[in-house]
Amino acid sequence: MSPAISIVVPIFNMEAYLPRCLDSLLHQTFRDIEIIAVNDGSTDGSLKVLESYSERDSRLKIIDSDNQGVSGARNLGLSYCTGQYIGFVDPDDWVSSTMYEQMLDAALDQDIDIVMCAYTREFGTHTKPKHYSLPDKSIYHGEEVQWQLTRRLIGPLGVEVASPEQLDAWGTVWSKLYKRSLIRKAGCSFIDLKEIGSNEDTLFNIEAFSHAESFIFLNRPLYHYWRANTESITTCYKPLLDQQFQTLYQCMELFAKGRSVEYRQALNNRIALNVLGLGLNIVSTSNPASVFGKVSQIKQLLSQRVFGDALAKFEIRNCTSVWRLFYTAAKWRLAWPVYLLLMVIDMMRTKSIRRNRSGIYSYPAGRDYHESRRTRDDANELLSANEQKRLSV
Incomplete structure (x- = not known):
């Protein structure tokens, strides 16, 4: 008999965190689950840990595969799921004991397609729940799902632009339960990060939400997102990131096409906001270019039509x-001021990361070393706790 819930866990060299x-x-507390653990070519003792747990609990099913990256591992895990609902968990994270009971109860109560919960950021020395200015339970149906979720996943509008740290707050897959029939109907799958650079979660969710008729958000921090750092906090320079992001935008454009003009504006705002992350990639200390070389790269970035057009239409007000x-300087293609602002932003962000010992840029569980752990929220690292709370949506 098929379980109620299947949980996919992609694993790459996370021996130390897997037991937790x-x-x-x-x-x-809800036990009718199966755990699809995809060992994605780990070279440490991850497989031995999995085998030890599997011997004690038959609900853990191991898929041992060659390394193919987090998207490939998740897609492989999906092919083995038999549950009525499907969830995802990263192996260095953990979940509250009642998480899946609460989420499944909410789903079954009204036959909901997708359920999402809030989460807590775990820094090792302290915790920080992610703030959402919403009631305990929010329910959306029909066109509300498309406007409130699909559109928001594509990009922000109006006052949402004021909170760049919230750009992909709804885009994670590890905080959700999806009806398996919805995933099959929508043909959802994860795109390789080598093609799009980041946001594979967001694209998966856009695809799922565009076919969903109902959604519930539980404003309860049931998922625990590990951000304590034991690795270097420096970023890894990605010379092709701007090109990869343009492929990402093309994928999003397919969903925005044929919808209202607001969807196109939302994507335009996303592209403009992403100039910050692309700029920080350029000024990264791992970029071998000289200062003048980095300024030249920033100038080339701002001169690219896709980014120039987006900035020209960006709702800076x-x-x-x-x-x-920052965005005014970028809008006017002032390469040197943009470079100097990025250096200040990077310094402040790095100082904040060191202070919090967060793991935003550490090598991730379930991913290759060239893959980002989660969507970067660089802006969030620069805001005070009060500002973050005030700007949260």
């Missing part, structure tokens, strides 16, 4: 003072 993750899943200066 697996214990949280196998000790759920909705930005907070923290970001208005």
Whole structure:
């Protein structure tokens, strides 16, 4: 008999963290689950840990594969799922003991397609729940799902632009349960990060939500997102990131096409906001270019039509003072001021990361070393706790 829930866990060299993750899943108050653990070519003792747990609990099913990256591992895991609902968990994270019971109850109560919960950021020395200015339970049906979720996943509009740190707050897959029949109907799959650079979660969700008729958000921090750093906090320079992002935008354009003009504006705002992350990629200390070389790269970035057009139409008036200066300089293609602002932003961000010992840029569980762990929220690292709370949506 098929279980109620299948949980896919992509794993790449996470021997140290796996027991904590697996214990949280196998000790759920709701026990009718199967755990599809995809060992994605790990070279450490991850497979041995999995085998040890599997011997004790048959609900853990191991898929041992060659390394193919997080998207390939998740897609492989999906092909083995038999549950009515499907969830995803990263192996260095863990979940509250009642997470899947609460989420499934909410789903079954009204036959919901997708359920999402809030999460807590775990820094090792302290915790910080992600703030959403919403009631305990929010339910959306029909066109509300498309406008409130699909459109928001494509990009922000109006006052949402004031919170660049919230750009992909709804885009993670590990905080959700999806009806398996919906995933099959929508043909959802994860695109290789070598093609799009980042946001494979967001694209998966856009595809799923564009076919969904119902959605519930539980404003309860049931998922625990590990951000304590034991690796270098420096970024890895990605010379092709701007090209990869343009492929990402093309994928999003397919969903925006044929919808209202607001969807196109939302994508335009996403492209403009992404100039920050692309700029930080250029000024990364791992970029071997000289200062003049980096300024030249910034100039080339701002001169590219896709980014220049997006910045020209960007709703700068909705930005907070923290970001208005940066995006105004970018809009006018002022390469040197943009470079200097990026250096200040990077310094502040790095200082904040060191202070919090967060793992935003550490090598991730379930991913190759060239793959980003989650969508970067560089802006969030520069805002005070009060500003973050005030700007949250």
